[in-house]
Amino acid sequence: MENFFPLFKREFLGYFRSPVAYVFIVIFLWASVGCTFFLGNLYDSNQASLDPFFNYLPWLFLIFVPAVGMRLWAEERRSGTIELLFTLPVTMVEAVVAKFLAGWAFLGVALALTFPLWLTVNYLGKPDNGVIFAGYLGCFFMAGAYLSVSCFTSALSKNQVIGFILGVVICFVLVLLGWGVFTDVLASFLPAGLIDIISQVGFVSHFQAISRGLLDSRDLIYFVSAIVVGLSLNTLVLNARKAS
Amino acid sequence: MISVSKLVKEFGAFRAVNGISFDVPKGQILGFLGPNGAGKSTTMKMLTGFIEPSAGTASVGGKDVVKDSLAVRRQIGYLPESAPSYGEMTVSEFLCFIAEIRGKRSAAVRQAAEAMRETCDLSAVWNQPIETLSKGYRQRVGFAQALIHDPPVLILDEPTDGLDPNQKHEVRNLIKNMGSNKTIILSTHILEEVEAICQRVVIIAHGGIVADATPSELRQQSKFHNAVTMKIAPNQIEKAKALLSNIGGVAAVELLGIDNDTLRVFPKQGEAIALRISELSRKENLSIHQLQVEQGRLDEVFRKVTKSDNLNQKSH
The missing domain is CATH 3.40.50.300 (P-loop containing nucleotide triphosphate hydrolases)
Incomplete structure (x- = not known):
């Protein structure tokens, strides 16, 4: 993995070489704060917690994370730099992991920049900062799972937009599977055991457990497994289609 | 390597x-x-x-x-x-x-x-x-x-x-x-x-x-290899063409140029014919203004080898 760091660095700084990164961060912050105050009614809830913020993130990520991931492989394939990349002494795994981690780190930066929300609730009351920390951690891992799906869909096509749309669709399904409203509908005609399994496959049930402050290793293992599956598919697709 | x-x-x-x-x-x-x-x-x-x-x-x-x-x-x-x-x-x-x-x-x-x-x-x-x-x-x-x-x-x-x-x-x-x-x-x-x-x-x-x-x-695989291109006084052109065609080792003689004053002599299988041509022209008093021996042309060889392959492929 000697070439991991140069690859990571190039990819991470690459986000900031174009104005897209700044636009992305600004819109993400507006949207997340907007959701927290106007949809989540942070003030009216009269509680010093970031629950209203965390509850909307799975939906915001649905759009934002595929937007961060769509460029990663589609652009390499469109511009032909993939041929340059894979004739340098770089392994496929190195490149896949470096790109993923660069995107993940960028999402981490965007997430960290929501810190004024944390300052606000601490100013207004006495929240349980342990729970908030767990919430951020859950968000970060969930973002990673979304991103691994987006990396995979980005590798499928030379067109970023196609990668983006496929990413949104797959992530949407994974969110739906664990979303209470959706599983309630399913419960009306499917046996309870099956519903349990289905909701375990989705993102939301695992995220909610963590965001309530329950740092269960099983939930973290779930997200890490989701990342590994996404990146493995990514590698398979690249091996098959890098030269086409 | x-x-x-x-x-x-x-x-x-x-x-x-x-x-x-x-x-x-x-x-x-x-x-x-x-x-x-x-x-x-x-x-x-x-x-x-x-x-x-x-x-x-x-x-x-x-x-x-x-x-x-x-x-x-x-x-x-x-x-x-x-x-x-x-x-x-x-x-x-x-x-x-x-x-x-x-x-x-x-x-x-x-x-x-x-x-x-x-x-x-x-x-x-x-x-x-x-x-x-x-x-x-x-x-x-x-x-x-x-x-x-x-x-x-x-x-x-x-x-x-x-x-x-x-x-x-x-x-x-x-x-x-x-x-x-x-x-x-x-x-x-x-x-x-x-x-x-x-x-x-x-x-x-x-x-x-x-x-x-x-x-x-x-x-050397080119038909132009060792071909001789010569510019001759216009009144001698017909005579020269006939004479050159009869030299040993000459495959063909071609008339070129806008003024029809240039001949190109192609050898058989790249034979060196320049010397024979110059001896002949001295003997027959041909007034040659220019004489050039060709090295052969890569573009012609390129076309030849890539096209003949094309024909083979089609006949399969």
């Missing part, structure tokens, strides 16, 4: 490379010639480890391109077709990135990049994003990227494509000067380029090798 044996690449039902074999010794500059779609780029992609062969083997510096791909890639500097690079990076950022990937660390990174700034004459655009550069500069950046680790083997896919005549000349000089201690394969369809820099030419068509020789050997 480079050894290719029965290399095959299939894309679905299409055979892009059909069992080619050749060796390139250390220090040789090999020109890879062929019509578009002949399999040049595909072969280069297999040598550089970008795609895996469907069958056959290839090795670079004794290392197998499939089993020991990373070791092969470390020895190679590769300029892919149309020199792709990361457009949003500046030239200096891009070259530093490549230097890092090529194993340079800390101060050596800048040093390697700066050395390329000199070699490839990139000072004027050093801090500009690559996407804003002209085609010629982009090609030079691609060249710099391939040379930055001073590799023993260079593989260049159409290195002068899209350059103006001055830039072409510079790139050719650059390649020629490196030739003594590097093994180079370059693909092109510019024939003068092959004559200018390559010690050996491999022509491929439809995935197979149809010629493997030095440029001068190839020229």
Whole structure:
């Protein structure tokens, strides 16, 4: 993995070489704060917690994370730099992991920049900062799972937009599977055991457990497994289609 | 240094490379010639480890391109077709990135990049994003990227494509000067380029090798090899044509030129006929204004070998 760091660095700084990164961060912050105050009614809830913020993130990520991931492989394939990349002494795994981690780190930066929300609730009351920390951690891992799906869909096509749309669709399904409203509908005609399994496959049930402050290793293992599956598919697709 | 044996690449039902074999010794500059779609780029992609062969083997510096791909890639500097690079990076950022990937660390990174700034004459655009550069500069950046680790083997896919005549000349000089201690394969369809820099030419068509020789050997296969072109006083032209046709070793005599004052005499199988012609013209008092012996024409040989293969393919 000697070439991991140069690859990571190039990819991470690459986000900031174009104005897209700044636009992305600004819109993400507006949207997340907007959701927290106007949809989540942070003030009216009269509680010093970031629950209203965390509850909307799975939906915001649905759009934002595929937007961060769509460029990663589609652009390499469109511009032909993939041929340059894979004739340098770089392994496929190195490149896949470096790109993923660069995107993940960028999402981490965007997430960290929501810190004024944390300052606000601490100013207004006495929240349980342990729970908030767990919430951020859950968000970060969930973002990673979304991103691994987006990396995979980005590798499928030379067109970023196609990668983006496929990413949104797959992530949407994974969110739906664990979303209470959706599983309630399913419960009306499917046996309870099956519903349990289905909701375990989705993102939301695992995220909610963590965001309530329950740092269960099983939930973290779930997200890490989701990342590994996404990146493995990514590698398979690249091996098959890098030269086409 | 480079050894290719029965290399095959299939894309679905299409055979892009059909069992080619050749060796390139250390220090040789090999020109890879062929019509578009002949399999040049595909072969280069297999040598550089970008795609895996469907069958056959290839090795670079004794290392197998499939089993020991990373070791092969470390020895190679590769300029892919149309020199792709990361457009949003500046030239200096891009070259530093490549230097890092090529194993340079800390101060050596800048040093390697700066050395390329000199070699490839990139000072004027050093801090500009690559996407804003002209085609010629982009090609030079691609060249710099391939040379930055001073590799023993260079593989260049159409290195002068899209350059103006001055830039072409510079790139050719650059390649020629490196030739003594590097093994180079370059693909092109510019024939003068092959004559200018390559010690050996491999022509491929439809995935197979149809010629493997030095440029001068190839020229000898031309029907123009040793042909004599002469300008004669107009009143003697008919007489000369008849006389020349009867010399031993002459295959044909052709009338050329706008003023119908030039004859071209083709020899049988490249025989040297110039001396016989000059003896004849002295004896017959032909007044010759100009006389020129042709070396042979690569473009004609190129067409001949790539087209005859075409016919064979169709008759299968």
